[in-house]
Amino acid sequence: MREKAGIAIISRRTFVVSAIAAAGLTPLLVYAQNSGSMTLERSQKFQDEFAKLLGGATPVKDKITVDLPELAENGNFVPITISVDSPMTDADHVTAIHILATANPVALIATFHLSPINGVARVQSRIRLAKTEDVVTLAKLSSGAMLIATTPVKVTIGGCGI
Template sequence: MEFTRRETLALGAGAALMTVLPFRANAAVDDVINEFTGGAAVADSGVDLTAPEIAENGNTVPVAVSAEGASAILLLAAGNPTPGVAKFTFGPLAGSHSASTRIRLAGTQDVIAIAQLADGTFARASKTVKVTIGGCGG
């Protein structure tokens, strides 16, 4: 198989992009958090995040999150190509301020939950999940 000069340059640029991608993912997580919080300070308590320590398959990882008095909870997977997983919103008549779902993880990474509380403050919890088989094409 022969490559033209243009194809070779495109392959090289693609390889260079793949080495920079993990750094952009972390920057994207910070951007998503700042967009959600408006740059406000985030406390390290007030959110309960339940996720397995080890997930044998990254395609279906069970996650549960709750925060008493939350009006919204943002769920992020820091190592995924698109870190935003879900945003749960709760109205004033919500019976509980909790949610559970199954998420897809590309590999071992932090799962992060940010809660916006009714008083306008923000709280955070995170947990590292070790994935043995990636779920995002990895």
């Protein structure tokens, strides 16, 4: 904060945080702490879509790398890169990568269909997040197995109209 002729000049970030606090919207920025881990709401829409995509399979937390910022100042465009460790051969490859958000109005953000011709199981995009929430990534393998990765993202300005 600088002062110029008796007028305080503050950064846009300081202004936005102050405005959010003044409006009483700080609960949107607060995580519930449960023994050191974050607990975020999971909407019914997310739970239904998640169950539909799994189709009764039990996902394994393995071989997925998700590059996603921990803090997104604007939920309108959050960059994401997903890589799955797979040989991408005819016998063993990733057939689909699904991206879900636990609190968006529409839970399924994107589905990418892959085949051995891709050579590498890697996708990159920008996603929209409504508020602070988890981004869940599912990878379906040619064997029918499902892989999962969950990444929490703090959003200061929502992007889905919330």
